[in-house]
Amino acid sequence: MARITLKVNGTQHESEVEPRVLLVHYLRDVLGLTGTHVGCDTSQCGACTVMLDGRTVKACNVLAVQADGGEVTTIEGLARDGKLHPLQEGFWEEHGLQCGFCTPGMILSAWGLLQSNPHPDEHAIRLGLEGNLCRCTGYHNIVKAVQHAAKKLAESKSETAAPARAAGSR
Amino acid sequence: MATQPATLERMIGKALKRREDPRFITGRGTYTDDVKLPGVTYAFFVRSPVAHARIRRVTTARAKAHPGVRAVFTGRDLADGGVNGIPTGWLLPNLKTTDRRAIAVDRVRYVGEAVAVVVADTPYAASDAAELVEVDYEQLPVVADATRALGKGAPQIHDNAPGNLCFHWEIGDRAKTEAALKGAARVVKVKLVNQRLIPTAIEPRASLASYSPATDELTLWLTSQNPHVHRLIMGAFVLGLPEQKFRVIAPDVGGGFGSKIPVYPEEVAVAWLAKKLGTPVKWTAERRESFLTDTHGRDHVSEVEMGFDTGGKVGGLRVKTVANLGAYLSLFAPAIPTYLYGTLLNGVYDIPAIFCEVDAAFTHTTPVDALRGAGRPEACYLIERTMDVAAHELKLDPAELRRRNLIGRDRFPFQTQVALVYDSGNYAPTLERALKMIGYEHFRSQQAEARKKGRCLGLGISSYIEACGIAPSQVVGSLGAQAGLYESATVRVHPTGKVTVLTGSHSHGQGHETTFSQIVADELGIPVDDVEIVHGDTGRIPFGMGTYGSRSGAVGGTAIHMSLEKLKDKGRRLAAHLLEAAPEDVEMKNGRFSIKGAPDRGKSFAEVSLAAYLAHSMPKDMEPGLEATSFFDPSNFTFPFGTHIAMVEVDPETGQTTLLRYVAVDDVGNVINPMIVDGQLHGGIAHGAAQALWEWASYDESGQLVTGSLMDYGVPRADQLPKYETERTVTPSPVNPLGVKGVGEAGTIASTAAVANAVLDALAPYGIVHVDIPLTPAKVWQAIQDAKTKGR
Numbered sequence: 001m002a003r004i005t006l007k008v009n010g011t012q013h014e015s016e017v018e019p020r021v022l023l024v025h026y027l028r029d030v031l032g033l034t035g036t037h038v039g040c041d042t043s044q045c046g047a048c049t050v051m052l053d054g055r056t057v058k059a060c061n062v063l064a065v066q067a068d069g070g071e072v073t074t075i076e077g078l079a080r081d082g083k084l085h086p087l088q089e090g091f092w093e094e095h096g097l098q099c100g101f102c103t104p105g106m107i108l109s110a111w112g113l114l115q116s117n118p119h120p121d122e123h124a125i126r127l128g129l130e131g132n133l134c135r136c137t138g139y140h141n142i143v144k145a146v147q148h149a150a151k152k153l154a155e156s157k158s159e160t161a162a163p164a165r166a167a168g169s170r
Numbered sequence: 171m172a173t174q175p176a177t178l179e180r181m182i183g184k185a186l187k188r189r190e191d192p193r194f195i196t197g198r199g200t201y202t203d204d205v206k207l208p209g210v211t212y213a214f215f216v217r218s219p220v221a222h223a224r225i226r227r228v229t230t231a232r233a234k235a236h237p238g239v240r241a242v243f244t245g246r247d248l249a250d251g252g253v254n255g256i257p258t259g260w261l262l263p264n265l266k267t268t269d270r271r272a273i274a275v276d277r278v279r280y281v282g283e284a285v286a287v288v289v290a291d292t293p294y295a296a297s298d299a300a301e302l303v304e305v306d307y308e309q310l311p312v313v314a315d316a317t318r319a320l321g322k323g324a325p326q327i328h329d330n331a332p333g334n335l336c337f338h339w340e341i342g343d344r345a346k347t348e349a350a351l352k353g354a355a356r357v358v359k360v361k362l363v364n365q366r367l368i369p370t371a372i373e374p375r376a377s378l379a380s381y382s383p384a385t386d387e388l389t390l391w392l393t394s395q396n397p398h399v400h401r402l403i404m405g406a407f408v409l410g411l412p413e414q415k416f417r418v419i420a421p422d423v424g425g426g427f428g429s430k431i432p433v434y435p436e437e438v439a440v441a442w443l444a445k446k447l448g449t450p451v452k453w454t455a456e457r458r459e460s461f462l463t464d465t466h467g468r469d470h471v472s473e474v475e476m477g478f479d480t481g482g483k484v485g486g487l488r489v490k491t492v493a494n495l496g497a498y499l500s501l502f503a504p505a506i507p508t509y510l511y512g513t514l515l516n517g518v519y520d521i522p523a524i525f526c527e528v529d530a531a532f533t534h535t536t537p538v539d540a541l542r543g544a545g546r547p548e549a550c551y552l553i554e555r556t557m558d559v560a561a562h563e564l565k566l567d568p569a570e571l572r573r574r575n576l577i578g579r580d581r582f583p584f585q586t587q588v589a590l591v592y593d594s595g596n597y598a599p600t601l602e603r604a605l606k607m608i609g610y611e612h613f614r615s616q617q618a619e620a621r622k623k624g625r626c627l628g629l630g631i632s633s634y635i636e637a638c639g640i641a642p643s644q645v646v647g648s649l650g651a652q653a654g655l656y657e658s659a660t661v662r663v664h665p666t667g668k669v670t671v672l673t674g675s676h677s678h679g680q681g682h683e684t685t686f687s688q689i690v691a692d693e694l695g696i697p698v699d700d701v702e703i704v705h706g707d708t709g710r711i712p713f714g715m716g717t718y719g720s721r722s723g724a725v726g727g728t729a730i731h732m733s734l735e736k737l738k739d740k741g742r743r744l745a746a747h748l749l750e751a752a753p754e755d756v757e758m759k760n761g762r763f764s765i766k767g768a769p770d771r772g773k774s775f776a777e778v779s780l781a782a783y784l785a786h787s788m789p790k791d792m793e794p795g796l797e798a799t800s801f802f803d804p805s806n807f808t809f810p811f812g813t814h815i816a817m818v819e820v821d822p823e824t825g826q827t828t829l830l831r832y833v834a835v836d837d838v839g840n841v842i843n844p845m846i847v848d849g850q851l852h853g854g855i856a857h858g859a860a861q862a863l864w865e866w867a868s869y870d871e872s873g874q875l876v877t878g879s880l881m882d883y884g885v886p887r888a889d890q891l892p893k894y895e896t897e898r899t900v901t902p903s904p905v906n907p908l909g910v911k912g913v914g915e916a917g918t919i920a921s922t923a924a925v926a927n928a929v930l931d932a933l934a935p936y937g938i939v940h941v942d943i944p945l946t947p948a949k950v951w952q953a954i955q956d957a958k959t960k961g962r
Contacts, residue, residue, distance in 0.1 A: 018294065025293075034204035035197015037424070039372045040457035044880035047372055075197035088195040092187055095849045099679030100194030101201065101373040101424025126888040133880070135372050135425050136679045138856030138917075139888040141849060 004068040008033065009077025017064045024048040024059035026067075027074060035075040035104045039133070046132030049105035049112075050074050056112030058131070075104035078111070086152035087111055087145070096145030098136035106132045110146045119150060178695055178760060181688035185845035186698065190683040199422040202376040202391045203454045210378070211240055213440055213453040214296035216286040216303045217462065218278035221314065221534040221873025222325065223307035225276050228286055233302040238295030241447060242303060243439075244286050245273035253442050254408050256433050258499040259399075261650045262339060262508065266331035268532075270498040272408075272438040278307070279327055279497035280536050281873055282462025287439050289451060314869040316494035316531040317471060327497060327532040336495050336530040337504065341512040341588050347525035350486025354477025358560040363942040364548045366469035366494065366867040368877075369541050370885050371678075373424020374455035375464060377437040379444035387415045390441050394420040394706075395430045395676050396716020399653065401708045403433045403501070409441060420706035423678035427857070428540030429464045430678065431718050432501035436463070461878040466867055467541020469494035470507065470548050474556050482566050482574050486523040489515060489552065493530045493538075500539035504530070509649050510545030510637070510719075516586035517553040518597045518635045518811055519575040524587040534873040540718060542857050543915040546636045547922055554632045554923035555940070558930065562939055568927070569605055572633050576601065590637060592809045593905050600835040600899055601633055604813040607833045607895060613817075621935055626820040627830075628932025632924035634814070637807040638912035639724030639905065644803075656803035657721070658713045659729035661690070661737055663796035665783035667776030669694065669701045674714015675726030676706050680850070680914060682722060685842045686730055689908070693734040694775055695761025712799055720912030723842060724808050728906040732800035740796065741778045747789045748773055748781060808903040808911040812836035814855070814920040816928040822936075825951030827863055827929050829892045834920070836896065839903040839911030847913050852894050854917020860886045861918075862925035866944045884944070937961065 001016045008031060015030055027033045027050070036059055039047035048059040051073040078085045087107050090096065097103040106129065113120060113128035120128060125146045126139065134142060193199050230242040248271070255269045273284045286303045290296035311325035318324055319334040327334050351357050378391040388411055394400050397418040404418075405411040423430060436453050443451045455463070471492045477485040493507035512526040543550075561568040576597045577584055584592040605611075613629055620627045640646070643654035660672040669690055675682055687701040704710055717726070738758050745763030746753040749771060757766050764772025773781070778796075781787070785794035817831040834851060841847050864884030868877045877883040902909030922943065929945045930938065936957040941949055 020294070028204075032206070033197070034201075035199070037201070037373070038203075038454075039374065039424075040880050042457065042879050042881055045372060045457070075195075079196055084195070091195050092191045095188065095845045097191060097194055098681070098849060098853065099371070099373065099425040100190070100199050100422065101371075103194050104197050107195065122893070123889075126891075130887045130889045133372060133885050133887065135370060135427065135857070135885065136853045137849060138852035138854075138894065139891055140852045140893050142888065143893070 002065050004065055006067050006069065007071045009073060019063065019065050021064045022060055023062040023064050023067050026064035027059060033074050033076050037101055037104060039101065044133065046109060047102050047105040049108040049132065051108055051111065056109055075107060078107065086149040089152065090145035090148035094141045094144040094148050096137065096142045102132060102134045106134060106142060110149065114150055114153060118153065178697065181691045181698060182842050184688065184843065186684055186688060186843055188681050188684045189687060190681065201373055201422045201424055202378055202393050205378055205391050205421065207378065207380055207450040210450040210452050211289050211291060211447065212293040212296045213443060213451050214288045214293070214300045215284040215436065216288065216300045216305065218281060218283045218285055220278065220307055220309055221281050221312045222310040223278050224310060225274060225278065225285060226306040226308050229304040230286065233288055233299040236295065236299035236302055238291040239299045240289045240291065242286060242288050245271055245275035248273050248439065248442060249275055251442065251446065252410060253438060256435065256438065257403065257407050258504060259403065259501045259652045260505040261652065262337050262504050265337040265504055266328065268328055268498040272435040280534055281875060282459065282536060284435055287443070289443055289447060312534045312873040314533050314535050314871065314873045316469065316492045316533055319531045319533045320492065320529055327534060331532055334532045336499065336532055338527065338529050339508045340527045342525040343523060343587065344525045347486045347488050347523040350523035351475055351477040351488060354485045355480045356564065357475050357477045358556060358563050360474050360556055360559045360940060362472045362474060362552055362555055364468045364470040364551055365943060367467045367541055367861055367865050368461055368867045368883060369427040369429035369464055369467060370460070370883070371425030371427055371429055374457060374460045375430065375434065375436065376454040377440040378450060378452040379441045380450040381445040381448065383448070387417060388441060388445055389417045389419065390437065391419045391421060392437055393423050393430050394418065395423070395426040395678060395718055396714070397676065397706055397708050398674060398714045399716055400433055404438060404441060408433065408438050417709040419709070420676055426678045427542040428467065428544055428718060432465055432539050457880060458878065461883065462536060462875060465500045465539035466496065466536050467538060467544070468548060469538055472552055474552060476556050476560055478560060478564060482564055482571050484519055484521050484575050487515060487521050489526040491526065491528045493528055494533050494535065495530050496533060496535045496537035498537045500537040503537065503539045504650065506540055506545045511549050513588045513590050514546050514549035514635065514637060515553065516588050517550070518577060518633050520577050521587060526588065535869055542854065543918045544719070546915065547858060547919045550632065550634045550919045551923045555926060558927045559939060568631055569601065569610060572601060572631065573598070591806060592635070593806055593903050594901050595809060595811055596899065596901050597633065597811055600811065600813040600837060603897060604815045604833050604835040607897065608815045608817060608831065626822055626932040626935070628818050628820065628928040628930065630816045630924045630927025630931055632814045632920045632927065634920040635809055635811045636916055636919045637809055638720030638915065639804060639808040640719035640721050641725055641804040641807065653715065654803065655715055656801045657715055657725040657729045658799065658801045659726065659733050660712055660797065660799040661730060661733040663737060663779045665780050667696065667700065667779040669696065671701065671703045671730055672711040673703060673705050673726050673730060674711055674716065675722040676717045678717070680717065680722060681843070681846045685723065685846060686727060688842055689727055689730055690734060693731065693738065695759065696775055720914040723910045724903065724906050724912050725802055725804060727908055727910060729800050729802040731907055732802055733798040736798035736800065737796060741775070743789060744782055744792065745773045745778050748787065804905050806905045808839060808905050810836065810838045810911040810913065810916050812916065812920060814924040816924040818925065818928040818932055820929060820932040820950060822954055825947035825954065827945060827950065829859065829925065831895065832892050833895045834917070835899065836916055837899045837901050838913040838916060840900060840909035841898065842910065848896050850913045851896055851917040854915060855894055855921040856886055856891055858918040858921030859891065859925045860884060861922045862943050862945060864944050864946065
C-alpha cells in the first residue's frame, strides 16, 4: 500500500491505496466522486477526463500514486459558489448532451482547450475534443456549447483561471 | 373578485432547455455503476478465448483460494441452482430456438461467452482471481460468416438447427414480382453487404443486485431501456422470481441504441449471485467486454433486383437476404431482419410488386439484435443504394429518378406491397427542399469543374421512410411477438396541484423528463416546474414496455395524454359541483376550471386538486383523489420520412473521405421540442454516417473479433464530422392525438445511404459503380487502383 496526499476540488485528502489503483477508481470508489466516468479501458473515450495540476488527463491512464501531491479538479468542482461554469451553462443552453455519460469528460476537456486557446474556431474545437467520444449528439451541439462558453468567458474576464500550463487532452 | 391568471406560454413546440441536464453537467447523474451499497462484492466473468469448443473441465480451486474471493461458480452451478436459459421474445414459424445459458455449461459458441464467474471483495481481486480459473477447451471447427454457415459442410452450431438455419422468412408476392421483373425494360442487379456494427453506448453495461432476506425481495439496478421487460423475462422465465418480489431499477442510463433492450447473461448471473451469497453483487463491463458481449447489429448480405420501365418507373423489387444472427437468439433478434426490415422495402416509392426472402443463420459470433434503426437502416440503405445504381445504369439524374417514383401526397393512407399501411406523408417537398438547400442546381457544374482539377466531389441523396412507435399489440402478437407493445402512464395529481407522472417509457438520453413535462404543462395549464417525470423503476411505475423503435413520444406520450384527459374530465365535473354548475358548462383553460362565458367564476387547478383530496364535498358518484392510469395501444405504426443529402470530397491519393456538408429535411409529425428533435437527428446522422465510412465489426475465420477495441473500431470523433443543416416539414400522424411520429432513429436510417451514395458519386469518374460499406480509405483507395488497372 502507498500513502498519497492530494487536493481534490479544493479539499485535501490523505489515503492508503494499492499502487496499481487508477486515479479514476480512486476518485470514484474512495472519494465517491462518481461524476467522473469510465467508458473504456484503452484511453480512447475520454469520459474520465479530469484536470490534474492544470492539465487535462484521462484519469484511467494515471495511477493514483502518480497524482500524489497534486491538485485535481473533477466535474463536481467546476461550479463555484453555486454558480455554473460557463461551459456547464453552454452545454445546457445548446443541448450539448443527451445521455450525459460523456459530458463530464467532455466539459473538462473543453475547459483545458479554452485555457490553451480561449478563442477557438469550429475546426479547433473539433480537433481539441477529438480525445473524447460522444455517441448521442453527433458533436454538433457540443461545438456550439464550447463556442457559447468561449464567448461568455471572453465577456467576463473575472473567471479565475487555473494554472496557464493547460493543454488539450489526448 | 378572482384575478385572471396570466396565460402560460405554450410549451409544446418550444425549445425548452432540458430539465434533466443540471444533474448531468454537475456530475450528479446516477448511473448503475455509481450506485453504492454497503458490503457490495464484485463479479468478474471468465470468458472463452475461442469461438467454438467443448468445455472439458473448469478448475476453480486456485481462484477460490485467492485473497478476497467469496465464491467462484461455473455454468453447471447455475444450471443446478435453478437458472434457466434466456428465451427469445419473438417467435417465427419453424424458428429454431437456442438454449442460451447465463454461463456456458458444456460448450462455448462465441469468443467472450462466459464460462465462470468470480465474486470478490474488490474488483481488482475478482479480476486477479479470474486469471486463476483454468478451463480445458476442446476446440471445434468455427464458422463466422453467415453465407458460409448456410453452405454445405459448415460446422454445426446448434444440434436442433440443421445447416445452421434459424429460419427462412418471406414477405410480398413472389409470382407477381417475378412477372414484373420479367416484363421490365431493365433490371438493375446489385449485391449489397450491410456490415455488422457494434452499438458502443459510452456507458458500458452494468448490473447491481441486492437481496433482502427480511422481505424476500431482490432489487436489480440495471443498464436497461425497458426495466419491466427485464423483470418479466428474468423473473418469470429465467430465475423463477415472483414479479412482486423482484424490482428492476434502470437509473440514469448512458445511451442504449438498442444494446440495452435484451436480457443478458451477466444480469441473470448477478441477480442469482446476490440471492445465493446474501451480499450485494455488482458487475460493470470493461469496454473489451462490451465489444465481445453487447449485442451487435446489422450483418446482412443481400441480392437485389429492381425492374424499371423505359420511363424510369420502378416495376418490381426482389430481395434475397442472408442475415447473421450470431451464436444465440437474442431477445428480439428474429424481428429485426424480418418485420422491421422486409416490411420497409417499399421505401417512399410507388412499387407495384415486391418480394423479399430472408435466410437467418447462426454463426460463431456475438448474438445480433436491435441497433439504432434495427432493420430499417438495412432496408433504407438497400433501396437508396439501389436507386443510385439504377440512376447510373439508366443514365438518369438520381434526384429525377426519385422524383418519378415518389408516392404522391394524395395516396395516404398508403397500402404497401409488404403489409404496412403508411399513416400520412408528403414526400416530394422534403426532396425538393433538401436539393435547394444543398444547391443541387449548381452542384453538378461545380463537380465537373473540380473533376477537371483532379478533385473528387460527390453528392448523395437518401429519401427514407421509417416505421416507428412500434405497436399495435394485436398485430405484433400475430406476427410472433411474445409481448404487447402498448405503453402505460399514471398521472398523479397531488393535493397541492403538483403532478407526478409515472411513465413506462425509459429515457437514456432522449429527454423525456423535458418533453413529457411539456405535454403535461400544456394540457393542465400548469408550470413545467410543477411536473415530475418518473421512469425506470418497476417499484414505482405500474407497467411499461420501455423505449426503443422511436416509440416514446408516439406511444408513451399518448398514454400520458390519455391520463390527462381523464383527470381533466374528473376535475371539470368536480369543479362544476363546487361551482354549482352543470359539468357541460365548465371549461378548463389556462389551468383554471371556470364557467363558460364567465371566466371570473372558477376554481384553479390547485383548488380543485385540494378539493379532490379533502373530499368534503364531492359529486355523488365520484371517488376522492385525482389520479389516472392509461394504457395506449395505437392502431398503427407511425411513418416519419424525409430526404438527406451528403456532400463529400474523396482524396484519390489516400482514399480518405471528408464530409463537407450534410443537409436533412425531416418530417417527424408534430414536434414537442424542436431542440431535442434536432439533437436526436444529429446523433442519428453521425451514427449512420459512421456505418458508411468507418464502423465495421470484423471477424477473422477463427471467429476472433479483430475490431474489439476503440483503437480498432471506428466510432466517429468530433473532427471527422460536419455540422448538420436541418429543416423540417410537418405532416401530423393521424395515429395518435398528439400527431407525433418519432425521431430517435430517423437520422441513422437515412444517413448511411446518403453518405455512401455521395462517396460513390465522387468515384464515378473512375467507372466505379459500387463498393461495399464501410468506405474506409483502404477500400476506396483499393477500388481506385483496381479501376485504374482495369481501365489500362
